[in-house]
Amino acid sequence: MKTIVVGIGNPNFRDDGVGLKIVEHFEGLVDTVMLMNPDFKVLDKILGYDRAIIVDGVKSGQQPGTIVELDPLNTFKNIYASGTHNITLFEVIRVGYTLFPDEMPKEIKIIGVEVEDVETLSGECSPKVREAIPKVVEKIKSYLRIK
Amino acid sequence: MKKIEINPMTRLEGHGKITIFLDENGNVDNAFLQTVEFMGYEKFLVGMPIEEVPRTVSTICGVCRGVHFTASMKAMDGVFGVEPTPTAKKLRELFFNAHMVEDHTAILYALGFPDFVCGPTAPPAERNLVGLILKVGADVGKLVLKKRAGAVKIFEMLGGRPIHPVAAIPGGWAKAITEEQRKEILTIADDLIELGKLTLDVFDKVVLQNKEYVDLVMSDAYKVVVNYLGGVDENGKITYYDPKDQVFVDTKGNEIARFRGKEYLDHIAERTLPWSYLKVPYVKKFGWKGLVDGDGTSLYSVGPLARFNVAAGFSTPLAQEAYEKMLNTFGSKPVHNILAYHWTRAIELINAAENIKVLASDESITDTNVRQEITKVVGEGVGIVEVPRGTLIHHYKTDDKAIVQEANLIVATTHNKGAINVAIRKAAQHFIKGGKVDDGIINLVEMAYRPYDLCFACATHTLPGRIPIELNIYSHEGELIKSLRNYEIV
Structure with missing residues (x-):
């Protein structure tokens, strides 16, 4: 099954880089890509794959380091950003399935790590988020059946 | 109240x-x-070798990743007192024009067009990207996204990484392109020109052929009478990567100032307002006149409409044709109707695509002389670029080892702050x-x-x-x- 792991985040804003740090563990094992934000570039990268794992930071009010899994189609089913400058990951995925149903991955899994600090300019994640990284890596490896 | x-x-x-x-x-x-205010980047950059600044500031924004990269790269040239080699300059222009196409496409289709295609008072559940696709048709949507991906491909091919570009070096570009890559870019350029034509056609059909929307565009509700700032080339035409001059025109279209590099400090002043986190820039020679528009205001705008108002047109044929059509529609310049920003954005999209074709048609762009010898540290550099959202200024001072001591970034949204308030x-x-x-x-x-x-x-x-x-x-x-x-x- 042709698989890609996509990390989204900013490497310079502490916990915002968590998705990127997780993806580093999959380089050489499966196809990987790092993006700074969830716009049309996500489609550019996942079209043609059977399976895509998208890893990102999440701010949902839970304990920092909490790992959450989001169904790309049924979570935030009706979120619309009509404002400025950017669109959401969920809109992008909906557009993908609307326009390119045959090229979109049959499976998309979105894994989020609850962030604590995404405002401090730093390349290091905060301790609780850092502790979550190996757990997410194991979770994805198990899902992909990678040892 | x-x-x-x-x-x-x-x-x-x-x-x-x-x-x-x-x-x-x-x-x-x-x-x-x-x-x-900007999220601390100006302080974060202090103490950093200037060579690391372009790839660092490219993370300021995932959408604008190429623009901060480019402005700081030009400022870095200034710090070392070098000009890029002719080939490096062409590669930088190619990269930047691809970024313009990518950015303008996303902004128009995701944020600009839904208001018109789906209707300005439609609920958010309909007035969005998916709603737009349902209205214009999946075939058009598919075509737009596929062709736009070509611009991203050029950006990544030249910039080096998908997440953010890394190819900036003082007075140069990290790697040359091959003849095979040049030909591939040339093919993509044709696709991007088609994307530009399609986009102008969508604007024409959806907005210009709809009286209700034309009335909205022309309405006083969306008219902001301010001064304008934009970059021009040696012929006074719109250019993005390396304008010869920055030109200010007043509310009547008369040129009031022209500057380069560090001279921006002589022409732009900033007013700190007690209720705002952000300073409001204004035309220095006019003095602060408050958050008001109309003749005599000291507020100004940047961006596609500002460039349209400042410049004498475009250097490429299809963009010039579209420019003349817009000029005929309004009758004169400057155009103060802010919904026309979307129109000028569509014109710049095709202009950038045409620029890519011109640059990639030049076989000398594969020359391998893409690096300049560095012999000194001047210690100060200003990079001014006309980016999708308007004039972007990066200004750095360094010590004699080229370590950043001071950084000043003025972004398009900051320039536009006063005008946005009025709007x-x-x-x-x-x-x-x-x-x-x-x-x-x-x-x-x-x-x-x-x-x-x-x-x-x-x-x-x-x-x-x-x-x-x-x-x-x-x-x-x-x-x-x-x-x-x-x-x-x-």
Whole structure:
């Protein structure tokens, strides 16, 4: 099954880089890509794959380091950003399935790590988020059946 | 006095807050946009070798990743007192024009067109990207996204990494391109020109052939009379990567100033307003006249419409043709109708695509002389670039080892701050009457800032996504009467 792991985040804003740090563990094992934000570039990268794992930071009010899994189609089913400058990951995925149903991955899994600090300019994640990284890596490896 | 606010959902996401005050009759008394300063990058850069700055500032924003990279790269040239080799300059221009195509396409289709295609007062559930695709047809949507991907491919091919570019070196570019790559870019350029034609056609069919929308574009509700700033080439035409001069014109279109590099300090002053996190720049020679538009104002705008107003047209044929059509429609310049920003954005899209074709047609672009010898540290550099959202200025001072000591970044949204405030106030005053406010009216107000494509240093993001602005409405006694956001979760 042709698989890609996509990390989204900013490497310079502490916990915002968590998705990127997780993806580093999959380089050489499966196809990987790092993006700074969830716009049309996500489609550019996942079209043609059977399976895509998208890893990102999440701010949902839970304990920092909490790992959450989001169904790309049924979570935030009706979120619309009509404002400025950017669109959401969920809109992008909906557009993908609307326009390119045959090229979109049959499976998309979105894994989020609850962030604590995404405002401090730093390349290091905060301790609780850092502790979550190996757990997410194991979770994805198990899902992909990678040892 | 009633108070209407558009608040940030979180401090992370865009940091925009619009406050609208209503009087006792429920009409708009005043309106303000408040934003948060850049997220500490200017301080973060202090102590950093200037060579590391371009790839660092490219993370300021995932959308604008190429623009901060390019402005700082040009400033870095200044710090070392070098000019890029001719080939390096062509590669930088190629890279930058690809970025223009990518950015303008995303802004138009995701944020600009839905208001017109789906209807300005349509609910958010319909007035969005998917709604737009359903209206214009999946085939058009597919074509747009596939062709746009070509611009991203050029960006990544030249820039080196998908996440953000890394190819900047002082006086050069990290690697040359092969003849095979040049030919591939040339093929992509044709696709991008087709994308430009298609986009102008969509604008024509959806907006220009619809009297209701033409009336909206021409309406005083969306008219902001200010001065304009934009970069021009040696023929006075619109250019992006390396303008020869920055030109200011007044509200009548008369040239009032022309500057290069560090001279920006002689022409732009900033006013700190007590209620705002952000300074409001103004034309220095006019002095601060307040947040007011009209003849004599000291506020100014940047961006596609400003460039249209400042420059003598475009250097490529299809863009020039579209420029003349727009000029004929309005009859004269400057055009102060801010919804026309979207039109000029579409014209610049095809211009950038044509520029790519011209650059890639030049076989000498594969020359391998892409690096300049570095022999000295001058210690100061200014990079000015005309980016999708307008004039971007990066200014650095370094020590004799080229370590950054001071950094000053003026971004397009900052330049536009005063004009955006006026735009929001005018639209709010026009549409909010007698205290009646609903989602449709709020969107009509939001349409006043959308043409400027605000970027509030959206450097970080977390799921569920960027949520830049929330709107709250207060009664004249300070009571919150309505809270609205520019997105919807159902």
